[in-house]
Amino acid sequence: MVSPGELRLIDTLLEDDAFEPDISDDGSVNYSAAADLLDEIDDDPTVVLERFATRGVLADGFVSKVYVCPECTSEGLQYTTVCPACGDPQAIETTVLEHVCGYAGPESEFESEAGYRCPDCEQDLESVDIEKKLRYSCQECTESFDVPDDRLRCRECSSMFPPLETIERVLYRYTLTPEGETWLARQKAARRTAAEALEERRFETEIDTTVGDDGSRRVHVLAEDGLMGERRIVSVHETPDAESVDEFCAFAESVGAHPVVVTTSGTVETDVAKRAEGSELTVLTFDEDGESTLEPEYDTTESVGAYRPGLFERLTAALEVPGRNGRQ
Ligand SMILES: [Zn+2]
Ligand SMILES: [Zn+2]
Ligand SMILES: [Zn+2]
Structure with a gap:
């Protein structure tokens, strides 16, 4: 719909x-x-x-x-690096010294009164014996590493995920599209034709207007005959489905209007056709071949044959104000 x-x-x-x-x-x-x-x-x-x-x-x-x-479906995750050992983001790139013995640590650990001294093998060192490197060191678990892990961090809930585990x-x-333009023209023509058909039957009509006490719900066409206290509301569908038609009928009842459903494909779901057999719902097909018209016949999605409830009677019953013909 x-x-x-x-x-x-x-x-x-x-x-x-x-x-x-x-x-x-x-x-x-x-x-x-x-x-x-x-x-x-x-x-x-x-x-x-x-x-x-x-x-x-x-x-x-x-x-x-x-x-x-x-976790929380917020957008706008922020990139951060984390410690590969403990996953904490407090992994900060710092200058570390590495002794030939294999020990590596922050510069402060190597500083002694005389110059540099390896805190591991306790050797006094000349600056040529040590190599300065940029490494990440974790403030949370003291791990140090060359390449941190990547994470995306949520600004809302603070969760962190490897990038590939987030939702892209x-x-x-x-x-x-050109097809869309054709589709749009057809929907609007169906809406206009429904309004004109009702106007011919002396309803006052409004297109894309609100109905109901709180005025919050809009309908494609609202048709009212103040004199007779009659009201119709029109819904335009490509292929009316039972769920949205049921909902539309319930809404129509709540505002004291008769529901008219226009199909622009000429097809409705079987359950919609069943419902239209009663008097509480009118289903019409918008036909644009030649002159734009509304016909009280339609196919159902589950059957190939056309479903034709009494031609024209249904249209008349739905759109005309009951009793008016008799009085004229
Ligand atoms: Zn989140
Ligand atoms: Zn050493
Ligand atoms: Zn760590």
Whole structure:
């Protein structure tokens, strides 16, 4: 299903170039322009954008990668070196002296009143006998080593992970594809046609508007006949699935509206067709061959044959105000 927010999001790309990721100072990633267009009921912008990329409406172009904490899912992990022995980050690169006997340690250990003395074999040393080296030494376990281990550290929960054990997240910029443009035009035409069909039946209609007491939920089309106290709400789907249609019907009931579901593929899930057999739900197919029309017939995803409940009666029953014909 495409929600009103999602349709608004895709529609914006006709004007704007792309949705780009914003990486903030703390390393977290947002698609804030996309987030502003979506409604509360919609999924996270990244989930929505990826879903439309998967079905070819959007194209995703590589931008960069960020690493996500496997512990708390925060983004913006920070690079640090750690001691290979104890894993502590307090492994600091220092100058160490190494005696030919094999002992190595910080310069301070070798300092004596007379000059240098090996703390291990207690030999007094000339500076030619010792080699100065840069080495890591661990403040936690006294281990010293040439090459530290790599870790990524979470700024939120302080966990540290080897880089390959973190979650790599690829960031994309999303643009509208030519297929996406066609898809968008079809969804909008279906929405407009539904609104016009209801207007012809003397409803006052609004497109992409809020409905309900708290005004938080948006619908593709709201149609109201104040005189008759009748209300319809329209949802536009590519292939209506039972779960979102059930949810839409429940919402329609809560706002005292009759639910109308428009399929732009001409297909619905079998359970949706079953539900539409009753009077509580109307399913219509948007047909764009020639003139844009809505037809009360559709196929189901699990059967090849067309499902045709009484042609036109269903459309009439759904869209007309009951009783009006009788009085005219
Ligand atoms: Zn974390
Ligand atoms: Zn020595
Ligand atoms: Zn250590």
